[in-house]
Amino acid sequence: MREIVANGPGPQTIWTPSTVPATPDVNDYTGAVNLGVRFQSASAGTISGIRFYKTTTNTGTHTATLYDNTGTVLAQATFSNETGSGWQEVDFPPVNIAANTTYVAAYHTTNGHYSVNSSYFNSSFSNGQQLTALANGTDGSNGVYLYGDSVAFPTQTYNENNYWVDVVFNIPGGIPPWAASNLQGQAISSERAKLTWTASPDDPTGVGYYVYRNAVLAGTTSGTSYIDIGLSSNTAYAYSVVAFNGYGQSATTSSTSVTTPNNYMPANLVNFFPVGPDSQPTSLLSAWAARGANALIRTPQGLSTTDWTTWNTTADSLGFKYIRDPDPTTPANDIGKPNLLAWHQADEPETSSPVISASAIVNQYNSWKQVDPTRAVSLNFNGGSLIDQQGGYCDLTCYASYLQGADWAMSDIYPVSGWNQPNSLAWVGQSVDTLYSLAPNKPIMQFIEVAYQNLPWCGQSCQAPTPEQFRGEFWDAIIHGARGVFIFPEQPYNPFIFDNTTPSMDAEITTQFNTAKTLGSVLQGTINPIGMAATVSSPLEVSWRNYNGHQYIFVLNASYNAKSGQTIVLTGIGSATQATVYGESRTVPISSGVITDDFGPHAIHIYQIN
Helix, strand or coil: CEECCCCCCCCECCCCCCCCCCECCCCCCCCCEEEEEEEEECCCEEEEEEEEEECCCCCCCEEEEEEECCCCEEEEEECCCCCCCEEEEEEEEEEEECCCCCEEEEEEECCCCCCEECCHHHCCEECCCCEEECCCCCCCCCCEEEECCCCCCCCEECCCCECCEEEEEECCCCCCCCCCEEEEEEECCCCCEEEEEECCCCCCCEEEEEEEECCEEEEEECCCEEEECCCCCCCEEEEEEEEEECCCCEEECCCEEEECCCCCCCHHHCCCCCEEEECCCHHHHHHHHHCCCCEEECCCCCCCHHHHHHHHHHHHHCCCEEEECCCCCCHHHHCCCCCEEEEECCCCCCCCCCCCCHHHHHHHHHHHHHHCCCCEEEEEEEHHHHCCCCCCCCCHHHHHHHHHHCCEEEEECCCCCCCCCHHHCCHHHHHHHHHHHHCCCCCEEEEEECCCCCCCCCHHHCCCCCHHHHHHHHHHHHHCCCCCEEEECCECCCCCECCCCCHHHHHHHHHHHHHHHHCHHHHCCCCCCCCCEEECCCCEEEEEEEECCEEEEEEEECCCCCEEEEEEEEECCCCCCEEEECCCCEEEECECCEEEEEECCCCEEEEEEC
16 A cells, blocks of 8 residues: 555645646547546545546536445536646535545546546555545445546446546544524615624634525625625525534524515616717717617706707607706606606716715705606716725715615726726726625616727826727626616817717627617526526626526626637526527537637627527
């Protein structure tokens, strides 16, 4: 028997992280296969993960499964965030194992290229502590495999090969964690619930918490709160929280329940996803209609009563819906207007000069609501201040105060034309996330850039965004949950230009506006509903929806580089074997729940299933 000391106190593996197979890549087989190892532990403990050695050509999806010696599944998980090569690990809630009892750890690879050492298991291998990989013929064969596209218990063996599958074992030795207490649940919108609990002051070993929804793992956190998203409206959910430590020991709290309210989405947004420009004059409205805009936000400043009436009449005749100031004669004139989505508060009140206080915004909100309690009121913030890139104006508590004066919220941020930060397009999604954290029960929208602005603090160093950058910002906002996207086409300075977009930008605007407009009913559904899920690796971003019996997966390449062979791992899609790529006149196969596709820079693919 060969022995090594593989680990110190705490979690153990059979082989050390520096161990390298003799043959890292068996390149004569490129099909799907299950590969496994039989092992025992000298003492009882838990298995909290599975490892395998990967070469750069072993691509595709990898699924880990822990079995007892008869093939009963004890745990299963899909690897994510893999490195190009070396040992890969996926963790799952700890599974208790008995001493001197045989188990099988296996992984399934879709593309072969596995690693091997021949004749390895003609004797057993011990890590010098508790774990032993058994010799072939001890309580079954070792170095097991089984060909096939599906995950299955490997039962075949050849030449006593070692295929380099490993486990993460936790021996009881730490102080078991104490259960958290005072578990509280609150529905914070029709789609989200917030859970809070109190950590035990006597628990020095607790390192995290598993959150279970209806007895199914919903997520993991190291803190004492968790926001669960993608819920259905008017539905009851049962939650429990399990404290765990580094030894795989755990303790469960008592449970709590949360019932979500009816859908918070207002009726005029349920099947309508607003896309359109800011502050455009009457003379340009028909041009924006031709580019696919279905909504307008804010009228140009200083309109006379006649021009105001003409702007509204023209917008109505072109089929626009709009967000604007109340009628300047009296807000009561707006009662019953079907195309008026919302009244709009003063823009960027927290950074205006002079600053408009939160109390003034709330007072204005209350005044308008006295005129028409059913009319929504929207409020736009300075996105740079909101995400603390332009600090000193308003902290999150301050923003929460402002939000008392709005039913809908949005922010504007322009990384390229306003900040000369082309590598910070993700600020758009960050802005949406921040507003949802402050107002989860309000529709959140987003302003993005489309033109050169000639800003005095930025000048020529700030360029116009490219169509590619616009596309990336547009779908980044949507993937993060925006319920509408507006664009800022103006050049505000020297000279002022209402529409400073280029022909190439206009073409991209038209494409993305029409896509979002057509999919409006889909996009306004529950964001990332539970029951299905999609997982991607950076730099891809993903979101999904259910609508009318179909499942939609939105995947964005949030980078400037083309990405080929990218995998989208899907769950909850039934037996679907292909997806239609919306707007691209093609389909892609779904193999073992995985889509593999190529992405151009800041490309968006929308997959429709069923």
